[in-house]
Structures are given as structure tokens and as C-alpha cells.
Amino acid sequence: MSLPEADSTPAVLIVLAMAAVLGYTVALVVDRTARRAGRRSAAAADLAQRGRRPAHLTLVILALLVALNAMPEQNWTGAIVRLLGLAFIGGVSWLVAVLTFLLEDLALARYRMDVADNRHARRVRTQVILLRRITVVVITVIAVASMLMTFPSVRIAGASIVASAGIVGIFAGLAAQTSLANVFAGLQLAFTDAIRVDDVVVVEKEWGRIEEITLTYVVVHIWDDRRMILPSTYFTTVPFQNWTRREAAVLGVVELDLDWSVPVEEMRAEMHRILD
Known part of the structure; x- marks a missing residue:
């Protein structure tokens, strides 16, 4: 008679927790590195500020996906992998959008409006x-x-x-x-x-x-x-x-409706004073 296989769900959860901590730690290291680079470059500082959340999300999800794919498959892991895959696509898209917006803002900064x-x-x-x-x-x-x-x-x-x-x-x-x-x-x-x-x-x-x-x-x-x-x-x-x-x-026209008794020369002199 064969013995029933032991439930490995607790071990899987422990590994996933460790993977999440590892991914978050890597994200913090990347964030700190980007902040240091931002001290010398305004573009790097802007990228570090905008990309912090999508980078944290993407790295944590990536660590969880690697851990799940490296472990024996469980009854419930298939759905988790599917959800994490969707979230990973969303995180990568978020990062790409942030990078694209940063490049567009850099292009706008080169042209002054004032x-x-x-x-x-x-x-x-x-x-x-x-x-x-x-x-x-x-x-x-x-x-x-x-x-x-x-x-x-x-x-x-x-x-x-x-x-x-x-x-x-x-x-x-x-x-x-x-x-x-x-x-x-x-x-x-x-x-x-x-x-x-x-x-x-x-x-x-x-x-x-x-x-x-x-x-x-x-x-x-x-x-x-x-x-x-x-x-x-x-x-x-x-x-x-x-x-x-x-x-x-812009060239415009200013019309003034005046009385006949208005002193035109004094009014013209006042206009020149205001223009000067």
C-alpha cells in the first residue's frame, strides 16, 4: 500500500515569501543606485522618482514567478502563475510608459516657451x-x-x-x-x-x-x-x-470712443509714456 504524498503547500508559501523579500530587496538596491545617479543627473533623478513603484512591482512579481516555476507544481500554483504573469505584463508596460514619458519630457525641456x-x-x-x-x-x-x-x-x-x-x-x-x-x-x-x-x-x-x-x-x-x-x-x-x-x-487694434474736447496731444504723450 502506497503512502499519501505529504502536502508541500507550507514549504511553497515559505519559498514564495522569501522570493518576495528577495525581489523587494533587489528593488531597494536598484532604487538606491538610481537615487545616487540622480545626484549627478536630473534625468536619472526623474526616472528614479517616476519608476520607483513600477520597478518595485515588476521585480517582486518576477522573483515570485521564478520561484514558482522552479518548484514542483501544486494544484493551486497554476492560477497563481497566470495572475502573476498578467501582473508582470502590466508592470513592464508601466515601466515602458514611464520611460517613454521621461524621454518626451526631456525633449520638451530643450525648448523654452518663455x-x-x-x-x-x-x-x-x-x-x-x-x-x-x-x-x-x-x-x-x-x-x-x-x-x-x-x-x-x-x-x-x-x-x-x-x-x-x-x-x-x-x-x-x-x-x-x-x-x-x-x-x-x-x-x-x-x-x-x-x-x-x-x-x-x-x-x-x-x-x-x-x-x-x-x-x-x-x-x-x-x-x-x-x-x-x-x-x-x-x-x-x-x-x-x-x-x-x-x-x-500679435498685432492688434485699439479703438477709443472719445469726446471732441479730449486733448489729443496730451493723450498721445501719455500713450508714448506708457509704451516706454
């Missing part, structure tokens, strides 16, 4: 902001797709999904043609330099500045502190005025 002629800086800022939004969408889609592909049933269904993607794409394109048009118009605005963030424009007989440009809409800050939200296709299909297309300075 200068007399900031046209090039505004153009770069507009493009980087849109690229950041695109980056978030791409990273999210890749992360979700990677998570789904860890399930065998999804991998098996992948062939049929790809086969029917053409038909689905046609119907989706017809149903969402307005939204897609706005997305392509947003990309066109960013890379054709038609408008930039902080440009002075006149739209719908309203004077204001471009406050935000997204993939689907543009926010115009009106002079009286209102916000006009227009679809991106508006700026590719409707004529509008851009007063800062060629230079940052």
Missing part, C-alpha cells in the same frame, strides 16, 4: 503632446493583447479573429468614420504645423488661444476665459485665422 519667438517650441510641444497620447494608446493595446494571448482559448481563437478582421474592419470603419476622421485630422494638425499650442486664432468669430490639442478635438481658450471645444476636422475643413502663424508677436 522666449520672444517660441514658434518652434510650440510646434515641438504640440507634436510631443500628441505623441504621448498615441504612446499611451499603443502601450495599452499591446499590454492588453499580451495579457489575452496568455490564455490558450484566446490563442486558438486568434486565427478566426484575424480571418474575420477584414470584414469587421470594414463595418467598424463605416460606423466610426467620423471619429477616425477626427483622429487623422488631429495627426495632420500636429505634423503639418497648421496650429500649435498657444497660437492666437479667430474661430467662429471668437478670439482666443489654442490651449490643448488632442487626437479628436481642440480646446480654444477664449479671451473672456471661456473654452470653445472644436473637433479636429474643423481646422482641416473650415477657414480660420491664425495670428501667430509666422511670429509670436
Whole structure:
């Protein structure tokens, strides 16, 4: 008669706890190293600050995955490995997003907005902001797709999904043609330099500045502190005025309704004093 196998669950839990402690310790060492590097580099300090949480999460999960895969499989370890794998994909995606945002911020830091002629800086800022939004969408889609592909049933269904993607794409394109048009118009605005963030424009007989440009809409800050939200296709299909297309300075007209008895020469002298 064979004896029943001993339950090794307590040993597995002890090993997992040790692996979690080891992973967290490695994360602390990496964090301290990054902080020391940050004393000599502002970029390294920013990376250490932003990447601390995703790095801790990813390293701890990686240690747990290595420990689970190195031990004999238990009845309950399969589900834990699956959950840890999903969390690991999320942590890596988080780290990639942090690194991408850091690179984009470094690119923005090279171009100052508080200068007399900031046209090039505004153009770069507009493009980087849109690229950041695109980056978030791409990273999210890749992360979700990677998570789904860890399930065998999804991998098996992948062939049929790809086969029917053409038909689905046609119907989706017809149903969402307005939204897609706005997305392509947003990309066109960013890379054709038609408008930039902080440009002075006149739209719908309203004077204001471009406050935000997204993939689907543009926010115009009106002079009286209102916000006009227009679809991106508006700026590719409707004529509008851009007063800062060629230079940052704005030329305007000031009209004063005065009485005939106003001393014009004294008023002109006061104007010159204020201008000086």
C-alpha cells in the first residue's frame, strides 16, 4: 500500500515569501543606485522618482514567478502563475510608459516657451503632446493583447479573429468614420504645423488661444476665459485665422470712443509714456 504524498503547500508559501523579500530587496538596491545617479543627473533623478513603484512591482512579481516555476507544481500554483504573469505584463508596460514619458519630457525641456519667438517650441510641444497620447494608446493595446494571448482559448481563437478582421474592419470603419476622421485630422494638425499650442486664432468669430490639442478635438481658450471645444476636422475643413502663424508677436487694434474736447496731444504723450 502506497503512502499519501505529504502536502508541500507550507514549504511553497515559505519559498514564495522569501522570493518576495528577495525581489523587494533587489528593488531597494536598484532604487538606491538610481537615487545616487540622480545626484549627478536630473534625468536619472526623474526616472528614479517616476519608476520607483513600477520597478518595485515588476521585480517582486518576477522573483515570485521564478520561484514558482522552479518548484514542483501544486494544484493551486497554476492560477497563481497566470495572475502573476498578467501582473508582470502590466508592470513592464508601466515601466515602458514611464520611460517613454521621461524621454518626451526631456525633449520638451530643450525648448523654452518663455522666449520672444517660441514658434518652434510650440510646434515641438504640440507634436510631443500628441505623441504621448498615441504612446499611451499603443502601450495599452499591446499590454492588453499580451495579457489575452496568455490564455490558450484566446490563442486558438486568434486565427478566426484575424480571418474575420477584414470584414469587421470594414463595418467598424463605416460606423466610426467620423471619429477616425477626427483622429487623422488631429495627426495632420500636429505634423503639418497648421496650429500649435498657444497660437492666437479667430474661430467662429471668437478670439482666443489654442490651449490643448488632442487626437479628436481642440480646446480654444477664449479671451473672456471661456473654452470653445472644436473637433479636429474643423481646422482641416473650415477657414480660420491664425495670428501667430509666422511670429509670436500679435498685432492688434485699439479703438477709443472719445469726446471732441479730449486733448489729443496730451493723450498721445501719455500713450508714448506708457509704451516706454
